[in-house]
Amino acid sequence: xxxxxxxxxxxxxxxxxxxxxxxxxxxxxxxxxxxxxxxxxxxxxxxxxxxxxxxxxxxxxxxxxxxxxxxxxxxxxxxxxxxxxxxxxxxxxxxxxxxxxxxxxxxxxxxxxxxxxxxxxxxxxxxxxxxxxxxxxxxxxxxxxxxxxxxxxxxxxxxxxxxxxxxxxxxxxxxxxxxxxxxxxxxxxxxxxxxxxxxxxxxxxxxxxxxx
Amino acid sequence: xxxxxxxxxxxxxxxxxxxxxxxxxxxxxxxxxxxxxxxxxxxxxxxxxxxxxxxxxxxxxxxxxxxxxxxxxxxxxxxxxxxxxxxxxxxxxxxxxxxxxxxxxxxxxxxxxxxxxxxxxxxxxxxxxxxxxxxxxxxxxxxxxxxxxxxxxxxxxxxxxxxxxxxxxxxxxxxxxxxxxxxxxxxxxxxx
Numbered sequence: 279x280x281x282x283x284x285x286x287x288x289x290x291x292x293x294x295x296x297x298x299x300x301x302x303x304x305x306x307x308x309x310x311x312x313x314x315x316x317x318x319x320x321x322x323x324x325x326x327x328x329x330x331x332x333x334x335x336x337x338x339x340x341x342x343x344x345x346x347x348x349x350x351x352x353x354x355x356x357x358x359x360x361x362x363x364x365x366x367x368x369x370x371x372x373x374x375x376x377x378x379x380x381x382x383x384x385x386x387x388x389x390x391x392x393x394x395x396x397x398x399x400x401x402x403x404x405x406x407x408x409x410x411x412x413x414x415x416x417x418x419x420x421x422x423x424x425x426x427x428x429x430x431x432x433x434x435x436x437x438x439x440x441x442x443x444x445x446x447x448x449x450x451x452x453x454x455x456x457x458x459x460x461x462x463x464x465x466x467x468x469x470x471x472x473x474x475x476x477x478x479x480x481x482x483x484x485x486x487x488x489x490x
Numbered sequence: 491x492x493x494x495x496x497x498x499x500x501x502x503x504x505x506x507x508x509x510x511x512x513x514x515x516x517x518x519x520x521x522x523x524x525x526x527x528x529x530x531x532x533x534x535x536x537x538x539x540x541x542x543x544x545x546x547x548x549x550x551x552x553x554x555x556x557x558x559x560x561x562x563x564x565x566x567x568x569x570x571x572x573x574x575x576x577x578x579x580x581x582x583x584x585x586x587x588x589x590x591x592x593x594x595x596x597x598x599x600x601x602x603x604x605x606x607x608x609x610x611x612x613x614x615x616x617x618x619x620x621x622x623x624x625x626x627x628x629x630x631x632x633x634x635x636x637x638x639x640x641x642x643x644x645x646x647x648x649x650x651x652x653x654x655x656x657x658x659x660x661x662x663x664x665x666x667x668x669x670x671x672x673x674x675x676x677x678x679x680x681x682x
Contacts, residue, residue, distance in 0.1 A: 356565075
C-alpha cells in the first residue's frame with residue numbers, strides 16, 4: 279500500500295506540474311498535428327494504407343520523444359532527483375509515477391492524433407487503437423528509463439534519442455504490423471515487449487539513478 | 491550514527507579527497523570547512539548516500555533518518571510550499587503531517603505565502619523552504635551544505651536558533667562562515 283501511495287503522490291505531482299507549466303502536452307499536440315499535416319501534403323494521393331500507417335507510427339514515436347525530453351526537466355534543472363532518491367520510498371516508485379505521467383501525456387496527444395490521421399488518410403480500426411495503447415505502455419516505460427539515463431549525462435539532448443529510438447524499433451514493427459496486417463500476433467508481440475521492458479526498466483531504475 | 495574510515499573519492503583520474511575519517515555520534519556537529527573546490531560538497535554527497543565513495547569504509551544510517559540540504563533548496567518551483575511539503579511528508583511518512591508542516595512554515599515565516607508558487611519567491615525564501623523540507627521528518631542526521639547561503643540576517647538568525655535547538659541530533663555542516671557555527675561544533679574537518 280505504501281508503494282501505491284508513493285506512486286500516487288509522485289504521479290499527482292507530475293500531472294500538477296504539467297497543468298501549471300503547460301510545457302509538454304501543448305508541444306506534443308502541435309508537433310503531432312504539424313507532422314500529420316506535412317505528411318498529408320507531402321505524400322502523393324492514392325498512397326496505400328500501409329504506407330500511411332507507417333507515417334502515423336513515425337509521427338507518434340517522434341511525438342513521444344518530444345515529451346520524453348521534457349519528462350525529467352524539473353528534476354534536472356532543480357537537482358530534485360537527489361531529494362526523491364533520498365526519500366525512504368522504493369526508488370522504482372519514481373519510475374512508475376513518471377511512466378504513468380508520460381502515458382497520460384501520450385494519451386492526450388493520441389486523442390487528437392488518431393482522429394486527425396483518420397481525417398487526412400484513412401479510418402482507424404480497433405486494432406490500430408489497441409496497438410497504439412499497447413505501444414504507449416512500452417514507450418512510457420522504456421522512454422522514462424532512458425530519460426533518467428540521459429539526465430545523468432551532460433549531452434542529454436543527444437543521448438535520449440540515441441538510447442530511445444533503437445529501443446522503439448520493435449514498437450514500430452509491432453504497431454505497423456498490428457495496424458496493417460490485422461492479425462493478433464503483432465498485438466501479442468507488443469504485449470510481450472511491454473512486459474519484458476517494463477520488468478527490466480522497473481528492476482534497473484534504482485541503479486540508473488544511483489551516482490557512481 | 492555515521493562512521494567513515496580512510497574515505498576517498500575520485501572522478502576518473504581526478505582526486506577529490508583522500509584519507510578522510512569521520513565519526514559522529516547520535517548528537518554533535520561536525521563542521522566542514524575549506525576553500526571552493528576542495529571537496530566539501532562531494533564529501534557531503536557521499537555521507538548522504540547520494541554518491542558512492544571510491545575507497546574506504548563507510549557506515550551510513552537508513553536514509554529515512556537523513557535530512558540533506560544541498561546547494562539547491564530541492565523543492566519544486568511550480569508547486570506551492572504546502573504542496574511541496576505535503577509531497578515530501580507523504581514520501582517520508584511524517585505522522586501528523588499537516589500540523590508539522592504548519593509549525594515549520596510558521597517558524598520560517600512562510601505561512602503567509604504557503605499557497606503561492608515557489609517560483610515567485612526570492613532565493614532566500616526558497617532556502618527557508620528547503621530548510622523546512624529537510625526538517626520535516628525530524629531527521630536524526632542532518633547534512634547541510636552551505637545552509638546560510640542566500641539567507642538574510644533574519645533568516646540566518648532563524649537558522650542559528652534552529653541549529654541550537656538541534657543539539658540532540660547529529661549534524662554535518664559545510665560552510666564558508668565557520669565562526670557562525672563554531673560554538674556548536676563538536677568536531678572539525680578542514681579541507682586544504
